[in-house]
Amino acid sequence: MDKKTVIKIKGLKKQYGSKPALNGVNLEVFKGELFAYLGPNGAGKSTTIRILTGLTKKTAGDVWLDGYHIETHPKQAKSQFGLVPQSINLDMELSVRENLDIHGRLYGLGSKHRKMRIEQVLRYVDMEEEINTLVKRLSGGMKRRIMIARALIHSPSILFLDEPTVGLDAKIRRRLWALIKKIQEQGTTIFLTTHYIEEAEFLAHRVAFLDKGSIITIDSPENLIQGVGNWALDFLEDGTLKTIYFEKRKQAKEYILTHTGSFSLRRVNLEDAFLRLTGKKMQ
Amino acid sequence: MINGFFAVYLREILILKRKIKRQILSMSISPLLYLIAFGYAMGNKVVVHGHSYIEFLIPGLVAMSSMTYSFGISSEINIARFYWQIFDEFQASPISDVAYVLGEVAAAITRAFLGIFIILFLGYIFGVHLNYLNLYFFGGILLNSFVFASIAVALAMLVKSHADQAFLSSFVITPMAFLGGTFFPVDRLPGWAQIFIKLLPITHAARVIRKSAFGEIPNLNSYLILFVLGIIFFGLAIKTVAMARD
Numbered sequence: 001m002d003k004k005t006v007i008k009i010k011g012l013k014k015q016y017g018s019k020p021a022l023n024g025v026n027l028e029v030f031k032g033e034l035f036a037y038l039g040p041n042g043a044g045k046s047t048t049i050r051i052l053t054g055l056t057k058k059t060a061g062d063v064w065l066d067g068y069h070i071e072t073h074p075k076q077a078k079s080q081f082g083l084v085p086q087s088i089n090l091d092m093e094l095s096v097r098e099n100l101d102i103h104g105r106l107y108g109l110g111s112k113h114r115k116m117r118i119e120q121v122l123r124y125v126d127m128e129e130e131i132n133t134l135v136k137r138l139s140g141g142m143k144r145r146i147m148i149a150r151a152l153i154h155s156p157s158i159l160f161l162d163e164p165t166v167g168l169d170a171k172i173r174r175r176l177w178a179l180i181k182k183i184q185e186q187g188t189t190i191f192l193t194t195h196y197i198e199e200a201e202f203l204a205h206r207v208a209f210l211d212k213g214s215i216i217t218i219d220s221p222e223n224l225i226q227g228v229g230n231w232a233l234d235f236l237e238d239g240t241l242k243t244i245y246f247e248k249r250k251q252a253k254e255y256i257l258t259h260t261g262s263f264s265l266r267r268v269n270l271e272d273a274f275l276r277l278t279g280k281k282m283q
Numbered sequence: 284m285i286n287g288f289f290a291v292y293l294r295e296i297l298i299l300k301r302k303i304k305r306q307i308l309s310m311s312i313s314p315l316l317y318l319i320a321f322g323y324a325m326g327n328k329v330v331v332h333g334h335s336y337i338e339f340l341i342p343g344l345v346a347m348s349s350m351t352y353s354f355g356i357s358s359e360i361n362i363a364r365f366y367w368q369i370f371d372e373f374q375a376s377p378i379s380d381v382a383y384v385l386g387e388v389a390a391a392i393t394r395a396f397l398g399i400f401i402i403l404f405l406g407y408i409f410g411v412h413l414n415y416l417n418l419y420f421f422g423g424i425l426l427n428s429f430v431f432a433s434i435a436v437a438l439a440m441l442v443k444s445h446a447d448q449a450f451l452s453s454f455v456i457t458p459m460a461f462l463g464g465t466f467f468p469v470d471r472l473p474g475w476a477q478i479f480i481k482l483l484p485i486t487h488a489a490r491v492i493r494k495s496a497f498g499e500i501p502n503l504n505s506y507l508i509l510f511v512l513g514i515i516f517f518g519l520a521i522k523t524v525a526m527a528r529d
């Protein structure tokens with residue numbers, strides 16, 4: 001992975017009225033990377049994506065997408081990315097083809113190119129049979145895949161995914177993960193928000209923890225987990241769930257043998273890292 | 284620019300096409316009621332400016348409908364914006380604000396013409412044969428639709444919810460629909476009311492549309508007024524697109 005910066009955020013602040021939503025976010029995402037923006041409800045994940053994609057005005061700070069400042073060169077900046085927003089925003093009364101076609105036109109693709117790309121992206125998300133189906137007849141998982149297909153029509157170098165698997169069952173979620181991974185492997189930089197720990201852990205090269213509009217830390221999932229330990233021992237004490245961390249499984253076993261209570265031993269995950277750093281649970 | 288404009292326009296037209304039967308049906312109801320109520324009830328007994336009331340009414344209905352139907356784009360925009368959030372698609376794409384406004388305005392004018400053809404057709408069936416095939420007539424409709432489509436886009440961008448929208452249109456559209464010389468001749472009102480009413484774009488539209496339908500040459504100043512108002516509101520509409528970002 002070369003280290004070319006494709007998303008650069010400097011001192012980004014957002015206030016809704018007097019209520020702060022982002023308090024000076026700084027980060028860089030590199031070319032080809034899958035970057036996860038992880039945080040609990042209301043942390044400011046969508047606000048960040050909405051500012052980066054020109055849907056919301058920032059209060060202060062600067063953003064560059066592939067070197068283009070989003071305010072001085074909005075057209076060029078907007079041509080660099082595809083966006084899959086948090087809530088489904090397809091035209092329900094129109095067919096899959098019509099939805100994709102309108103998108104292609106918005107990005108200035110010619111008619112032949114559009115037709116070709118529509119077929120390609122539908123094959124890519126494995127939905128070529130649904131090309132003439134009205135969107136309102138698709139399942140939730142299918143709508144999500146069409147949203148991703150739509151965002152890819154104009155072959156963007158950056159893909160923003162705002163909670164792409166929220167509300168989907170585990171099987172469909174895994175299927176989407178495979179698709180997201182495939183997109184990244186073909187060279188697209190992905191900026192993904194989620195509050196699913198496993199999602200970030202499974203997909204991301206690097207993770208940013210966001211809490212109350214501030215970034216707590218940015219690192220690879222492995223490093224974040226390493227910082228906590230390898231093994232987590234959960235147990236109940238005075239009615240609340242406590243967790244202690246150990247480097248080695250043997251140490252945990254010894255602890256169980258020398259204490260009374262009901263214990264559950266597991267591998268440390270990102271949730272533990274988040275808990276360690278913020279003092280609170282993700283979900 | 285042209286791609287973006289056409290994408291926005293095409294989307295509105297495809298949506299209109301999906302519900303075209305219902306749309307035609309709903310656009311037929313009120314002209315039908317007017318024709319039945321005023322056509323049969325008043326018959327030829329009421330004469331206005333030398334024409335039967337129904338002949339006076341049809342061009343008025345055309346003027347009013349070019350206003351209400353083109354203004355109707357504001358609720359389409361609102362549904363797309365607040366309910367479906369499809370407006371985000373346009374905001375995140377590299378199209379210009381001008382292209383967006385132009386696409387919506389063109390879609391609004393298309394709807395207005397659809398509604399007006401229905402009125403003319405129904406009027407024809409009810410025996411109203413006026414002089415429609417002239418540039419004065421269609422020019423008046425076009426300019427009036429342009430004015431109200433631009434107002435509609437501007438308001439749709441400024442409101443913060445769908446409820447605000449309904450509130451505003453009862454202030455803009457309902458008074459104009461009744462006062463603008465669509466249902467009765469303005470010259471029968473008291474002087475102070477006439478001055479106020481002459482400031483409304485719909486009054487000028489109703490006047491030129493009616494005159495041309497009666498085969499007379501309308502006052503060209505009214506076209507100029509509509510054109511200037513249209514340009515002003517179109518410019519405002521472009522400015523408001525940026526304000527729609529929260």
Ligand SMILES: Nc1ncnc2c1ncn2[C@@H]1O[C@H](COP(=O)(O)OP(=O)(O)OP(=O)(O)O)[C@@H](O)[C@H]1O
Pocket residue numbers: 016020021039040041042043044045046047048086195529
């Ligand atoms: N349009 C708005 N007006 C006022 N406040 C807003 C608006 N949008 C978001 N907020 C507030 O800003 C904060 C951050 O919201 P945001 O939607 O970015 O969070 P999030 O991390 O995406 O949460 P979620 O996981 O629920 O999607 C929240 O406190 C939210 O209430």
Ligand SMILES: [Mg+2]
Pocket residue numbers: 045046047086162163
């Ligand atoms: Mg969100």
